[in-house]
Amino acid sequence: MATVDELSVVVVGLGPMGRGIARVFAQSGARVTVVDADETRTRDNAEVLRREADRDDRPVPVTATADLAAALDGADLLVEAVVEDLAVKRDLLARVAATGSTGLVVATNTSSLSVAELGRAFGDPTRLVGLHFFNPATRMRLVEVVAGPQTAPQVVDRAQRWVTGLGKTAVRCADTPNFVVNRICRPLYYEAQLLVTQGVPAPVVDAVAQAALGHRMGPLELLDFTGLHTHLASSETALREFGDPRYRPIPLTRALVRAGLTGRGVGRGYYDYAAEPPAAARHRVVRPAPAGSGPVVLTGPAADRLHGVAGLIGDTADTPADAVLLYAAAGDPGRCAAEITDLLAAGRTVVLDSSDAGWLDVAPPGVGWLRLHPTAERVFAEVVHDDVAAICETTAVTAVLAATGASSVRLPALPGLVADRLMYTMANEAVTVVEEGTATAAAVDTALRLGMNHPVGPTEYVDRVGADRVLDGLVALARFTGDPRYRPCPLLRRQAAGTARRRS
Ligand SMILES: NC(=O)c1ccc[n+]([C@@H]2O[C@H](COP(=O)([O-])OP(=O)(O)OC[C@H]3O[C@@H](n4cnc5c(N)ncnc54)[C@H](O)[C@@H]3O)[C@@H](O)[C@H]2O)c1
8 A cells, every 4th residue: 555655635715724634744755736616716825835835934836727537547546625615515526427447546525524425426426535624724633533434444544544654543433414523522612601691790700711621712712712603513514413402503693693702703702802802801700719728628529539739728626716618519419518518517617619509508507619720830710609599608618729839810690600610511522522433532532632732532521520520510401501511321320330339
């Protein structure tokens, strides 16, 4: 089988993706010919490609021609990166088929169209494979290798080896809408938008995603960057393709798009870029740790989660009687609430650490509620402050923030708060992707680590926190909202049952 440096590659469509893909193949030694819709666009876009390569100090030789048949003469691989329009791609593939190149492998970089349908348009679905590069293709290491139902296994293998030869990581997946990364991030984006509609400011959502989950960019800033119209269109596609109400678009985003407020490109979307850039908005909502505090005693059934956090001590005989007690709750809020009531009756000052929805109804009066997120470098806290639900940031909460050195944001009493809600819903989608056979758990984790720079893959997260806890979180969200978005998938339920049985 030819290695990348022995390949003759034709890249069709010289938007940002096609230009990046052409450069990546050329940098690896392939002979690359680039083609756009007509002579002028081919010449102009090839010039842009060369300038971009020079600017990055990686000049590459590429041949440019608008004559598709001539470009295909002797080619081993055609990568199509033309505009995301089924009719345009169909027409192109029919013209490629008409040149009669029987040994040619055809790769599509489509983000949302069916590889099977494009395979049929080409006429030989065994030779058509999805190679979903990420933007910018020159820098992103991940490529999703998408096997259509009729793609020949040896074509998928060859495509995977070429991707590896480009110095990239290939993740194999089946031909399902949105493939892996964009599919698993759907709930991340939906929940971020819903949180805004439920009273959490956009910079608070993004600050939590960054500080508690280690995401490079918050989901709302990312949506603004992509363009809300693009996201809305892909949400509508997902809803139509899956026929599942959990993929329905969020009305606020539809309203913003109708008003022309489609994100950073026009200066306004979830953020108003003229008023305040996202980084400044986040800076405004994240409060530094307050100064000075006495010791805080850690207790409760989920205390393990916070062991080792500086500033938290165990309850011993010589603990000062006035020390604040941080009660890390797990599972059953009703039972934990009864324990907290006993502690209050014994004169202790209690703060609750939890994201469970059940606390909205049972948190005892005067008890503060937060969720600490310790990372290797620092501690970050989501602090519930909700006048409507009469749950306020108490002086004891301030003492916990001071003792642990936690920076924090304030938010209303919503189930899962922000961080856990984003993770539970993404994890559920990831387990669904594994259950339906779209990709393996290992592939899913690699895809999210490389495609989104997430520090933990979603199935690794389930293993780490326990499938039963993720299930409890989703069940609570479903009960609280009545929304089918939170329906746990059957495999997660089975995993949770297994986790609970093995634990007992
Ligand atoms: N932009 C992204 O972030 C991204 C990421 C991954 C995948 N993709 C996919 O990659 C593909 C290209 O994306 P893009 O953002 O570069 O698109 P784009 O719309 O910016 O550019 C498309 C290019 O195709 C050319 N073109 C249109 N019709 C053509 C034809 N018949 N023959 C030859 N060239 C033609 C256009 O002139 C243009 O240069 C799409 O399928 C898209 O879904 C995009």
